Amino acid sequence: MTIETLLPVVLFALVATVSPGGATTLATASGAHFGFGRSIPLVMGISAALSSMAAGAAFGLGGLLLAAPPLQLAMKSAGLLYLLWLAVKIGASNAPRLNREIAAPTGFLGGAWMLWYNPKAWAMTTSAAASFAATTHSSVALAVFLGSAFGIAAMLSLSLWCMAGQWLGRALKTDWQWRTINFILAGLLVISVIPMWK
16 A cells, blocks of 8 residues: 555544544543543543444445444434433533542443444444545455554544543633533533434
């Protein structure tokens, strides 16, 4: 592969992963409440899920999932319930009390699950697989290429959002500031569900 074939895929993956959505909102909220270090499992879970979805799309799995309307509806419904539960959890939070047991960040599996159910993410990775199929000589090479590009791009992008959240968490001093930001983050998470139902 040449730089001419690599660059468009890398740029596509970076733009797709850095733009605001459910994953970036969750990474920001986790960074604000728990700091970057404790949020690494969440970032890794989302990144691994996106990487596996991109690789699966290269093998045609994304197309199969998108072609089954009942499966799409089930995925959307499960995803809606999970994201709404996370939004309520974030919105009901006050300033973090890290000495309490309930103050635990979403982990690797929670991050992965948040992405795997999302038909829009499958559509995006399937679109990438279709768009860049001609850049490689086999579906295995395309799967490795797309999986790597999306996984690395997601790690970088989500880390930036998480660090921004950590900075925000350090800037917030009062309970009302935390309630306000938690309410905003919860609202953004709910809004991120809307594109799934279009």
